[in-house]
Amino acid sequence: MALLEVSRLETAYGDSQVLFGLSLTVERGEVVALLGRNGAGKTTTLSSIMGLVRPRSGTIRFDGAEIQGREPFEACRAGLGFVPENCRLFGGLTVAENFEAARRPARAGAGRWDLPEVLKLFPDVERFLNQRAGSLSGGQQRMVAIARTLFGNPSLLLLDEPSEGLAPLVVEAILQRLKALKEAGATVLLSEQNLRFATELADRVSIIERGEIRYEGTPAALAAQPEIREKYLMV
Secondary structure, eight states, X not given: OOSEEEEEEEEEETTEEEEEEXXXXXXXXXXXXXXXXXXSSHHHHHHHHHTSSOOSEEEEEETTXXXXXXXXXXXXXXXXXXXXXXXXXXXXXXXXXHHHHHOOOOOTTXXXXXXXXXXXXXXXXXGGTTSXXXXXXXXXXXXXXXXXXHTTOOXXXXXXXXXXXOOHHHHHHHHHHXXXXXXXXXXXXXXXXXXXXXXXXXXXXXXXXXXXXXXXXXXXXXXTOHHHHHXXXXX
């Protein structure tokens, strides 16, 4: 049984429908990248899974239980961790205080993340543990946001556009840290527009266009099909 199973998901904002019968799966220990252009429905997919947006219909099964329609705090308790594109750190708190606010007990089938383990993954964070989160650069905030979510010991990490808006050197640094997270056995579903970033990290990719999954396969299979990349990913 897959850790996450999304089936026939329909989500709308008022009269504007965004997802049209979307289905996808994530296996335990797998990294899946959800690729697509701006407005394709990537963020809405993650928000629907996390409970930030309530789907009109369809099912979301996580670790064997249906979670569609639950509140975000219930999804978090179930073992989902979400890192939004805008990070949503507590800007007036220090980085260390942000970590403490997110701390949850370890759960079966998930990593056991504490401060020493997080600092092994993100060694640069130690330099600004006592700084207010709102004073950090965009790249620093992105690393802190991922690290903070790990303190919740999630079974599945949802990452929304982790490379968006960052300088190339920062993007590379975050890619390397996420590769290390993958090697540690984390299960990840990320949305991304940066094709190289996504395909270097993912075991499998799904391409979303106008709220539907149009392609699924390995990064190697996608690399061998330039017509698919041109049709669904090129601007």
